[in-house]
Amino acid sequence: MKIKFLGAAMSVTGSCHLVTTDHSKFLLDCGLFQGSEALEELNYQAFDFDPAEIDFILLSHAHVDHCGRIPLLVKQGFTGKIYCTGATAEIADIMLQDSGNIHEMDAKWINKRTSRSGQRQVQPLYTEEDAARCSQYFFPVAYGQCFEINSRIKIRLNEAGHILGAAIIEMWIEDSGKTTKLVYSGDIGAVNQRMLNDPTLIAAADYLIMETTYGDRAHETQQESGKRFLEIIFKTVARGGTVVVPAFALGRTQDLIHELELFYDHHEFHQNQLDKVNVYVDSPLATDATAIFRKNAHYFNDAIKERIKNGEELFYFRNLNFTKSIDQSKALNENASPKVIISSSGMADAGRVRHHLKHYLWKPKSSIIFVGYQAEGTTGRAIISGEKYVRILRERIHVSAEIYFLEGFSAHADKNDLLKWLSGFKEKPKKIFLVHGEEEAKKTFANTVKRILGFDCTVVEDVSEYSLDDDALTVDGIKERIDLKNQINKLKDNLGDIHDELDNLLAIPGVAMSEAFPDEKVEDLEALTRDLKKTCEELKIMIKN
Ligand SMILES: [Zn+2]
Known part of the structure; x- marks a missing residue:
């Protein structure tokens, strides 16, 4: 065998x-x-x-x-x-x-x-x-x-x-x-x-x-992550920001909905606070998956079976909304009120969440919460690793929002x-x-x-x-071939960063022709060039080996 x-x-x-x-x-x-x-x-x-x-x-x-x-x-x-x-x-x-x-x-x-x-x-x-x-x-x-x-x-x-x-x-x-x-x-x-x-x-x-x-x-327990999840929501909403949660449509999204419905059940005092915050599940796949979860009750543990036996609706609380159409999804980014958007994909490389990140990632009032594993090479991994800029839908976006990774939901x-x-x-x-x-x-x-x-x-x-x-x-x-291509892609990204930085510089009227050219811009360009050189050197070592 x-x-x-x-x-x-x-x-x-x-x-x-x-x-x-x-x-x-x-x-x-x-x-x-x-x-x-x-x-x-x-x-x-x-x-x-x-x-x-x-x-x-x-x-x-x-x-x-x-x-x-x-x-x-x-x-x-x-x-x-x-x-x-x-x-x-x-x-x-x-x-x-x-x-x-x-x-x-x-x-x-x-x-x-x-x-x-x-x-x-x-x-x-x-x-x-x-x-x-x-x-x-x-x-x-x-x-x-x-x-x-x-x-x-x-x-x-x-x-x-x-x-x-x-x-x-x-x-x-x-x-x-x-x-x-x-x-x-x-x-x-x-x-x-x-x-x-x-x-x-x-x-x-x-x-x-x-x-x-x-x-x-x-990692911390789901209960600990659940507590932090609510704290981040209240903190962000209080400063007028929006919370974006990139979540796998299957599993993580339902866990988050359940966490919020439990909170609703047990914290009457906070209900007023939460009532003002709309929670949107913006993923048609997550909506369909949630329906399948509801009808497969026998797969859950006793606590959930008990809820169902008591006639409680699963995955439901007052201000929970499931958005279906693309227009509804777009409208979320036009509405300035604080809210929570749970959207897939979980590693932020596909799906509607990319549009929400493009809209909220550069805003300091927002919070982005990752709740699942972020594979190497994904946008999610770059964000949780502390990258200052990421590429989303071919645009270079500055990461100004608060970033959280609640591993207890994994x-x-x-x-x-x-x-x-x-x-x-x-x-x-x-x-x-x-x-x-x-x-x-x-x-x-x-x-x-x-x-x-x-x-x-x-x-x-x-x-x-x-x-x-x-x-x-x-x-x-085949690992070596993958590593080589990854390195060449890194080189391409380094060049793209330099290109974008120069583009931004040229777009500010008068700056490129000014006598007092800002020092920090030269330093930024120097840093990007250093990254490029480092990537080239790593590539050289890989090829030699
Ligand atoms: Zn899996």
Whole structure:
């Protein structure tokens, strides 16, 4: 048997692992690469296998970095079943169609630009229609049920506590005359969440593939983040500002709505204050996902089930508004009154939130609150890292708003929760493969595991294949190519910054021709030139190596 780590190997996104046995070939997830331009280019490269040869897919959950390339797979000949929970099947359907729509819009936008300069037209990765065709392949399996896929492969899906319907997958695979147990963690949720049960502990595995998103960080609890969330809202609104929350349409948005509705329930004193603040969920996808959450009550923890039993409406409070049309979305930025806008995408690289950030990021009265993981290379990551300027919709925007990162809302376990989950194994698995994390997170977590549990972990750093028969890991090596393209892009951004700075300077009447040319402008240009030189030097070292 072989396991090939094709995605979430050198980054957090693009989860896709190919399992080949002596009788079958199947995938664990088939997600989109998200983040830097170089990483996203991988979505357009041919699969490492013939999609028609894949017998089935085991899908851990409906986030697009885990399911986003399924339409591409179907388009290229995959006709097998996609096993996942019922909630995942339902949510993945709308997520994929939304993703198809984004790809169509992106292609349209690029083609509009490139056609004017006579360049080649691009095709969308897949369309909304391609995505809609996938729903026929989803096959729901309930949590906790031992399900026989065929006479030689059995699976069980367990609650992962990550998002509604997310699963930790146990597999019993008969291969070369013996049964091997493989466990795929998918994405693991934090413990003590407001709406979901804790991730299920798994007692045994021969081989384990485990996520490590927050392998090197501990974060505050959801309750602590919830408290700060309200404090930031009141503070911002009091000074006449608007709060913008880039949030994943699936999971984070519903958590935030729930946090606000709980506050409403328990703080009569503050209701007057909150009544004056309108909260807008500006994401059609989030609105649709919220409707699916409402009708899948059996996936929630007891506290939420109790609310529903008592006839309380879920995800509702007085001043909550869901905006649908583009005109309604635009109107939010024309209305000057203080408000809260929750909008996707969560990493601020796509969707309507870009327009809201363009409008509020440069205003000192505003607050921007990030509530989920921000992958390397994304706009969200640049903002939380303290960059003074970011590029949004091709414009260079000055970051003047107050920036917050409330990690307690994260759908991911932090390093302590990951360790707690791993310590649920009664015996050390033969191999533990660490995936779905940045290099530092994976390595730090491997060291922590060794120190505390005494288990050795294999850090997957690049596209690579592990053969169970001869215990060998073969590396394909695409990481270097991604790093190189990232560096060239950095160079392009440095040049763009210098260009924009000069443009701004020339636009101020009289300044460029004035005898008293401002010193600080020269210093700004010098600093930008230094950045450019540094990037060039780093590039030189990369090429030499
Ligand atoms: Zn996820």
